[in-house]
Each structure stands twice: as C-alpha cells, then as structure tokens.
Amino acid sequence: MKRPIGVQIEGCIYTNNGEDLKHDAFLDAYIEFIESNGWNFGGGSCQIDQEGKRLVENES
Template identity: 40%
Template sequence: MKVQFYGTQKINVDERLINMYNRKQLGIEINSCIFSDDKSKDIDEAEFLREFIEFIETKGYNFGGGFPQVDEDGNYIK
C-alpha cells in the first residue's frame, strides 16, 4: 500500500479509493405540486409524465416515485 499525506492527515491510497466507492450517493427529493399558470387548464397526467421522464433521461438521471394527481387543495384525485 502506498502512503500519501494530505494536509496533516496520513491516509493510504487504497483506503481513499475504498472510501470513494463506499460513499452514499446524493440525490434530490421532490415534494411539491405543479399546476398550469392558466387556471382554466388542467395538466394532463400522461403528457406531464412523458415529458418529465424524457427530461430525466436526457440528463442521465433516474427517477423512483409516483405521480398522484391532486386538486388545488392538495386532495388526491382517484
């Protein structure tokens, strides 16, 4: 094992690589509602989902979650 000094800390190179691969990946949790600026227009759930997933995939991201439809009071639409 090759030993290197970083500032005042002595750490071996193999340990740095292990730490890099064992770290937890950071992501973004989305918790919000999206409505049209036009109060007379509803957002089509299928169209929104299609466009959202396209955006996610073009960025090389992954998405895990759901898309429940809600009214303006936050009540779930069945």
C-alpha cells in the same frame, strides 16, 4: 464505493394558463427531462385537484 447523493422532490405543479395539467402529459415531459440529463427517477406521482387532494383513480 461512494454512495450516491440525490434530490427528493415534494410539492405540487399547476399550469399558469388556467388549463388542467393531465397526469400522463406531466409524466411524459418529466421523464423526458430526467432521461435527457442521464438521471433516474424512483418514486410515485398522482393527479390532484385544485386543493391538492389526491384523485385516487389516476394514480401511477
């Protein structure tokens, strides 16, 4: 059986409108996009500040 080849994502996402991007809002949109393409996601995410530092209380 062929082994699947995937994509690993590493980076940060911010809005262009000056508003905060809430973790739950991003995850909802991201999972909807992933599932609409018939893909799966395995991994984690967290809320970060403007310096890219993890805000631990909002992890998923």
